[in-house]
Amino acid sequence: MTPDTVRWAYLLLLGREPESPEVVESWRNAGLAALREGILASPEFQARMVSGRLDSPVAAPVGPAALETAIALRDGAFPAAAPPGREVPELDRLRREVLSAPDLQALLPPRDGLRLRRLRLPGRDMALFGDTRDPEFAGAPGPAAPLAAAVRALLPGGGEGVTAMVSGAGIGLAALAIHAAAPRLAGLRLWEGRLREAAFLAANIAENGVRAQVEAREAPPARDMLRQGAGLLRLAAPGAAAEALEAAGDVPVLLRLDLRALVLEGGHPREAIAALAAAFPGAAWLADAVTARPLDGPGQAALLEAALDGPQELVLAAAADWLERFAPA
Known part of the structure; x- marks a missing residue:
């Protein structure tokens, strides 16, 4: 078992690099069976599985070593040499292949499945x-x-006459927040490219009586949404930070900033945050x-540190007057 095997086992299942060369060597000596069972039984992996964070991106190119490791973790044995030219699947597919093994299924946390949760948002209760x-x-x-x-x-007028457009709408949590805060919107358009999430999105919109157009596909570029009359943008799909910069202007943007995705797209976190602050003088971090x-400078530094632990929410605006009206319930 090579150091690459240990490294890719960590990247596939824990979303990170091994702690040190000594840890890598320890797992090499322990063997494949101990590696696969040890990671899957670890509290770190179990927590990632329960919280649904297994699909986090990794800052490493997926190649033959990743494919070989995925097959070894799935089957409990290293594969024969792959045929020349065999295509390497994308990362999420490799993860699904690993976790499809029947003996590994027994090590995974229980799958609770569909649930309903009640949310209290401004002015009303909602179902999720x-x-x-x-x-x-x-x-x-x-x-x-x-x-x-x-x-x-x-939108102090309740959004009257404004059309809000949401890219990467997920299961609809942000869309419900927008609707609750701006009940007089002229329109609400939602895009979600992942079919499973889009199904939940449509169910949540319908259950809460929200008038919205839901599309189960990737959103058009932000600049096209502006041309279609967007008066408020929510950007949460891959490439959101770059799109926000292209959309800089008078229309406010609610941006989900994901540094891991930004790095994979070739961006530089510190420079990206500074560029957003410069393009939107009224920008703030929730x-x-x-x-x-x-x-400002200290705010950017604090945001960068927090964003290393997970996605963060930014409000991008041309002027800072909205901050005077910001009053969480």
Whole structure:
């Protein structure tokens, strides 16, 4: 078993590099069976599985070593040499292949499946359907309340005459927050390219009586949404930070900033945050449920540190006057 085998076992199942060369050597000496069972039984993996975070991207090119490791983890034995020219599947497919092995299924946390959760958002209670393995559902209400407070501050008239458009709508948590905060919107258009999430999105929109157009496909570029009349943008799909910069102007943007995805896209986190702050003078980071922190120098540094632990919510606006109206419930 090579160091690459240990490395890719960590990347596939834990989403990170091994702690040290000594740890790698220890697993090499322990062997493949101990490696696969040890990682799958670890509290770190179990927590990732329950919270639905197994699909996090990794900053490493997927190649033959990843394929060989995935097959070894699935089958409990290293494969024969792969035929020349065999295509290497993308990362999520490799993970699914590993976890499809019957003996590994017994080591996985129970699959709770579909659940219904009640949410309290500004002015009303809402229902949220989802799967307990989905991080958006497991973490609900998550950023919904501060997002709603930001929308109320950005659209003090309740959104009258405004069309909101949402890219990467997920199961609909942000869309419900936008609707609750701006009940007088002229229109709400939602795009989600993942079919499973799009199905939950449609169910949640219908269950809560929200008038919205839901499309189970990737959203058009933000600049096209602006041409279609968007007066509020929510960008949460891959490439969101770059699209926000292209959309800089008078239309406010609710941005989900995912540094891991940004790095995989070739971006530089510090420079990207500085560029967003420069393009949107009224930009702020929703640091917690009650705090909107301006993206000045210290704010950018604090955001960068927090974003290393997971995606963060930004409000991008041409002017900072909305901050005076920001009042979380």
